[in-house]
Amino acid sequence: MMRIGVIGTGTIATAVVRGIAGDGHQITVSERSAANAAALAGEFGNVSVAGNQAVLDASDVVILGLMADQAATILGPLQFRADQRVISLMAGTGLDQVAGLVAPAKAAAIMLPFPGIAAGGTPIMMLGDADLVGALFGAKNTIFALKDGAELDAYTCAQAVVSPVARMVADTAEWLGARVSDPVMGEAFLRELVASSLAGTESRALIAALNTPGGYNQRLRVHMEDSGITPALMQGLDRLESAS
Numbered sequence: 001m002m003r004i005g006v007i008g009t010g011t012i013a014t015a016v017v018r019g020i021a022g023d024g025h026q027i028t029v030s031e032r033s034a035a036n037a038a039a040l041a042g043e044f045g046n047v048s049v050a051g052n053q054a055v056l057d058a059s060d061v062v063i064l065g066l067m068a069d070q071a072a073t074i075l076g077p078l079q080f081r082a083d084q085r086v087i088s089l090m091a092g093t094g095l096d097q098v099a100g101l102v103a104p105a106k107a108a109a110i111m112l113p114f115p116g117i118a119a120g121g122t123p124i125m126m127l128g129d130a131d132l133v134g135a136l137f138g139a140k141n142t143i144f145a146l147k148d149g150a151e152l153d154a155y156t157c158a159q160a161v162v163s164p165v166a167r168m169v170a171d172t173a174e175w176l177g178a179r180v181s182d183p184v185m186g187e188a189f190l191r192e193l194v195a196s197s198l199a200g201t202e203s204r205a206l207i208a209a210l211n212t213p214g215g216y217n218q219r220l221r222v223h224m225e226d227s228g229i230t231p232a233l234m235q236g237l238d239r240l241e242s243a244s
C-alpha cells in the first residue's frame with residue numbers, strides 16, 4: 001500500500017487513479033478539478049479530496065497531472081518533502097525540469113500513459129524509476145522504460161500512428177456499413193480483427209502472413225503503397241519530430 005497524491009486531477013490523471021484505485025492505496029486528489037475529484041471519491045472509498053498542500057502532506061508518491069505551462073505557477077507556492085517521489089504525467093517536460101518544480105522531493109519518473117490505463121492492458125512510455133512505475137502500474141499494463149528524453153520524444157511522435165490507423169478502420173467501417181445490414185456489427189468486426197491481428201503478431205510478420213499472391217490483403221496493401229501511404233506517413237512523422 002502506498003500513500004499517493006494527485007495534483008491536477010484532469011482527464012489523464014483521473015484515468016490513472018481509476019487504474020490503481022482497486023489496489024488498496026490511500027489516494028488523495030486535488031479538489032480543483034471538482035467534477036473528476038468528486039466522481040473518484042464517490043466511486044472509491046480509499047480516494048479522498050483535499051487542497052493542493054493537503055494532498056502533498058498526505059502523500060509519499062505524488063502524481064502531477066497538470067498542463068505543463070501551468071505547473072510552475074501552481075507548484076511554486078507548495079512545500080514538497082525530501083522523502084517524496086514524484087511521477088510527472090506532463091508531456092514535454094523533462095525530468096530535470098520536474099526536479100526544479102518539486103525540490104526537495106525526488107523527480108522519480110516521467111510517465112506518459114494512455115486513457116485506457118483506467119481499465120489496464122495499455123502500454124506506458126516512461127523515463128526514470130521503472131521499479132516505482134512498475135510497482136504501481138506493471139501488473140495490469142506493459143511498462144516501456146525508455147533510455148532518455150530523445151527516445152521519449154521519438155516514441156511520442158510514433159504513438160501518433162494510432163489516429164491514422166483509427167481513421168483507416170473508421171473509413172473502412174463506413175464503406176462496409178453502406179453494404180451490410182448491421183453497420184455497428186461491421187465496425188466491431190473490423191476493430192477486433194485489427195486489434196487481435198496486431199496484438200498477436202509482429203507487424204512485418206503479419207504483413208508476410210497476409211501476403212498471399214493476388215489475395216485481398218496483398219492487393220489492398222499494394223494499392224495503398226502505390227498511392228503513397230509510406231512516404232506520406234514518414235513525412236508526417238518527420239514533421240512531428242522537427243516540431244517537437
Ligand SMILES: NC(=O)c1ccc[n+]([C@@H]2O[C@H](COP(=O)([O-])OP(=O)(O)OC[C@H]3O[C@@H](n4cnc5c(N)ncnc54)[C@H](OP(=O)(O)O)[C@@H]3O)[C@@H](O)[C@H]2O)c1
Nearest residue numbers: 008009010011012032033065066067068074089090091113
Ligand atoms: N490526455 C492524455 O491522454 C494525456 C496522456 C499523457 C500525458 N498527458 C499530459 O497530462 C497533463 C494533463 O493532461 P489532461 O489531458 O489530463 O488535461 P486536463 O484534463 O486539462 O488536466 C489538467 C488538470 O489540472 C487542473 N488544474 C488547473 N489548475 C490547477 C490548480 N491550481 N491546482 C490543481 N489542479 C489544477 C485542471 O483543473 P480544472 O479542470 O479545474 O481547470 C485539470 O483538471 C498534460 O501535461 C498532458 O501533456 C495527457
